[in-house]
Amino acid sequence: MDSKQINEASKFLSYVLRHKPHSIGLELDSDGWAEIDQLIIGSANEGRNINREMILAILTSSEKKRFAISSDGQHIRALQGHSSENVSIRLPAETPPTILYHGTATRFLKSIQQQGLISGSRHHVHLTKDKSTALAVGQRYGKPVILIIDSLKMHQDGLAFYLAENGIWLTTHVPPQYIMQEQGSSI
Template sequence: MPGQEDGTDPVRVSKFLSFVLRHRPGRIGITLDAEGWADLDQLIERANAGGMNLTRAAVEEAVRTSDKQRFALSCDGRSIRAQQGHSTSEVSLTFEPREPPPLLFHGTADRNISSIREHGLKPGKRHHVHLSADRRTALAVGARHGRAVVLLIDSGRMHRNDHPFYRSGNGVWLTDRVAPDCILEWDLAGPGGKPEETDRLALLSPGRFPTPRDRLSSRRSCVGKSLPVISCTVGPSPPG
């Protein structure tokens, strides 16, 4: 990290902490344990040696003011970790399975929709797919990557089909993947991140993903009896 970076701005400090605690701890010569914890004094020392003018007070302020509570300090204040979002192989956070709300949300950019329609949601370089409990949070996540799209996830049905869900310490819902037929609808945000329609998720055309209910309605018998509800596909992620 050439030059001396400002370590007093909480936003800059937060981005720095995300980088080293989630993705590249080796960039400043620190190691994380299996649960993602790093020695705080060592992190500050190595950050300063690498050109980031960092203090304990600045770190504590970044932790306190993080809008999504991205980081946690240990009870004794000697260690720090990111709550979730890791891509480094050093970390394998353990979470207890939790029953999710019936519906969850995922924010992404509109350029990703074609791939999501075909493959669903996969973790990519992260360990889990990240889901939000409310649309507003998902919209903010999607807006960071381009023109925001909010996906509605049928998490209740996935859970009933024994697909595991976890909840991080800062309230982010995590799962291994989401199949295309477990994504019910999507909502495209207009300029400034505001929905193009009213604040609802039912853009039925052309933005509706196929759902089991859609397929079921086309297979009803002539006497009005319907087939059993089709379970969403929950299997291993495709290779690559």
């Protein structure tokens, strides 16, 4: 199987496991887990040829580490990015690093200045310790800009942070006063 097939299957799994499990007749539990056999059957019913070999290839080849397999090997879930209402992955609150980064496009800056970073249809805002990851995310949406988040100050002010299994930091909202553009100016 080639990298194009793996990439397309990964995007499909992201869509199904994060946002629309019912589109293939799949049920997720409250922690986001789905039965792999049901995922394969539902995918086939939608004309998608996904099997265990492909799922394992996605897990081992992806730098983004978007998915996890249960210890018994029978279930899969997306690690974050859910918009599905019945999923509420419970992660313990953790103390974040002093700063974190968020990549976005310059066209969103005005809205961010007014509202901060909001989760939108997802459950959380995604932040990273890695500038290059933030830049790559921003490039997906247009002319990129890296935002610097004063995450430790946010935490000290009572806002909760969670660390996903793949190293992505999650929070429900980043108010504007905690955000600066990479050049060091407030947004």
